[in-house]
Amino acid sequence: MIVCRNICKAYFHGRVRKNVLNDVNLTVERGQRIALLGRNGAGKSTLIKLIGGVEMPTSGKITRQMSVSWPLGFAGGFQGSLTGYDNARFIARIYQRGYSQIRDFVEEFTELGQQLKMPVKTYSSGMRARLAFALSLAIEFDCYLIDEIILVGDQNFHRKCYHELFEKRKDRAMILASHSTEVVREYCDRAVVIHQGTAKDFGDVNLALEIYSNL
Amino acid sequence: MDRSSFSRLYEGWLVQVRVVHALMIRELTTRFGRENIGFLWIMVEPLLFAILVGVIWRLTKGPEEHGMTIIAFVVTGYIPITLFRHCVARSVAVFTSNGSLLYHRQVKILDFILVRFIIELLGGMMAYVFIAIILIFFNEFPMPSDIGLLIAGWCLYAIFCFSLCLIIAPLSEMSEVLEKFVPVTTYIVLPFSGLFYMVSWMKPEVRDFLLLSPFVNGMEMMRKGIWGNQITAYYNIWNPIVCSVVTAAIGLALCRRVRRNLSVE
Numbered sequence: 001m002i003v004c005r006n007i008c009k010a011y012f013h014g015r016v017r018k019n020v021l022n023d024v025n026l027t028v029e030r031g032q033r034i035a036l037l038g039r040n041g042a043g044k045s046t047l048i049k050l051i052g053g054v055e056m057p058t059s060g061k062i063t064r065q066m067s068v069s070w071p072l073g074f075a076g077g078f079q080g081s082l083t084g085y086d087n088a089r090f091i092a093r094i095y096q097r098g099y100s101q102i103r104d105f106v107e108e109f110t111e112l113g114q115q116l117k118m119p120v121k122t123y124s125s126g127m128r129a130r131l132a133f134a135l136s137l138a139i140e141f142d143c144y145l146i147d148e149i150i151l152v153g154d155q156n157f158h159r160k161c162y163h164e165l166f167e168k169r170k171d172r173a174m175i176l177a178s179h180s181t182e183v184v185r186e187y188c189d190r191a192v193v194i195h196q197g198t199a200k201d202f203g204d205v206n207l208a209l210e211i212y213s214n215l
Numbered sequence: 216m217d218r219s220s221f222s223r224l225y226e227g228w229l230v231q232v233r234v235v236h237a238l239m240i241r242e243l244t245t246r247f248g249r250e251n252i253g254f255l256w257i258m259v260e261p262l263l264f265a266i267l268v269g270v271i272w273r274l275t276k277g278p279e280e281h282g283m284t285i286i287a288f289v290v291t292g293y294i295p296i297t298l299f300r301h302c303v304a305r306s307v308a309v310f311t312s313n314g315s316l317l318y319h320r321q322v323k324i325l326d327f328i329l330v331r332f333i334i335e336l337l338g339g340m341m342a343y344v345f346i347a348i349i350l351i352f353f354n355e356f357p358m359p360s361d362i363g364l365l366i367a368g369w370c371l372y373a374i375f376c377f378s379l380c381l382i383i384a385p386l387s388e389m390s391e392v393l394e395k396f397v398p399v400t401t402y403i404v405l406p407f408s409g410l411f412y413m414v415s416w417m418k419p420e421v422r423d424f425l426l427l428s429p430f431v432n433g434m435e436m437m438r439k440g441i442w443g444n445q446i447t448a449y450y451n452i453w454n455p456i457v458c459s460v461v462t463a464a465i466g467l468a469l470c471r472r473v474r475r476n477l478s479v480e
Contacts, residue, residue: 011476054317070320077318077319079315090237090240093237095319095321
């Protein structure tokens with residue numbers, strides 16, 4: 001279970017203060033798949049980073065009682081100047097997993113071939129997404145945090161992702177920030193609409209999507 | 216401490232070791248690559264610095280100073296000072312440049328400082344040992360008379376450097392102005408680093424003043440450990456210890472504060 005209690009997040013730039021999230025409460029039970037909906041800049045990514053522990057809330061408390069993945073997105077989680085293999089090795093080391101097993105999975109899932117020997121900064125965004133996905137799927141988590149990334153990549157990659165995430169790991173919890181109404185409608189059991197710093201929790205995904213599309 | 220908290224501490228220690236290990240390998244590959252001598256580059260810079268400056272001093276000032284071979288004197292001064300300058304320079308903006316690693320929750324911001332410090336520390340120590348062995352072979356460096364004192368001095372010196380990093384790293388995130396002041400400040404510190412002199416060469420009133428500097432105390436200990444009875448050294452081990460504890464406490468508080476507001480791309 002993940003509990004976010006009275007989360008506020010503000011960013012400071014010099015003396016300017018920008019409130020992004022204001023008193024957000026959210027509970028994620030095991031196996032629940034939750035969509036985060038909101039316009040660009042509404043705070044979806046911020047909430048995901050806070051839940052993932054990448055950034056700290058300005059006030060409020062987050063308790064995690066299951067293992068939570070790092071936020072899957074285009075940036076973060078790996079080092080641009082290192083090769084794909086080096087990144088896999090790094091992940092294997094800090095999560096204490098066997099490198100050969102992770103390497104095999106990454107090779108098979110990403111289909112990047114020789115490109116894995118090149119620095120990640122030379123990758124296209126689709127290739128980065130493949131690597132990011134592969135690395136986080138190579139480690140088993142109870143809850144996956146996914147930030148938009150699911151929409152990039154080609155058909156083949158989509159199919160693989162859906163298979164790995166929504167079929168093989170359908171017992172896992174998931175927090176998914178997405179603009180894709182189809183994905184949300186098909187796979188999520190709940191939706192949270194973030195607007196003007198507040199989050200509204202909807203048990204009915206269709207209702208949430210309707211409100212979101214009228215924002 | 217009961218059983219469970221002890222085993223949790225042990226688990227935490229294992230995570231810490233794993234993370235530091237992984238981060239060190241990552242840092243070494245990004246900085247030095249796998250070409251030619253690879254990570255051995257970490258000792259090349261202090262080594263070159265000490266050797267070249269030593270040669271210049273040898274040529275300008277003759278073979279000895281106050282009964283110490285001049286090359287050895289320069290080497291014992293320059294390797295610690297490179298440690299100080301490098302680890303301070305490396306801790307500027309260390310949180311931002313490593314920000315993407317914070318995606319993994321077991322990696323903490325203190326690990327960034329620690330890892331860079333350890334790399335500089337190892338580089339300095341390797342350079343020290345390497346150069347000393349070579350110079351001993353050429354009879355330009357005395358056999359250390361009290362190796363324990365030498366190591367103790369080095370440790371105190373290094374610990375103080377580390378506690379300074381704990382302050383510099385968060386401050387550099389709070390204000391970008393600091394970055395501009397770091398090079399000049401490390402330069403100004405040079406006279407107070409014990410690099411160019413032994414405290415015993417100074418007048419008594421200057422002595423007391425110099426001995427306020429933790430660097431000078433550490434440096435005197437190291438040189439006493441090397442030359443032993445041939446030289447007179449003044450030091451107080453409590454000075455670097457107290458200075459480090461105070462600095463580290465301030466630094467840790469600042470780190471904690473900065474982590475709250477750190478925004479990661």
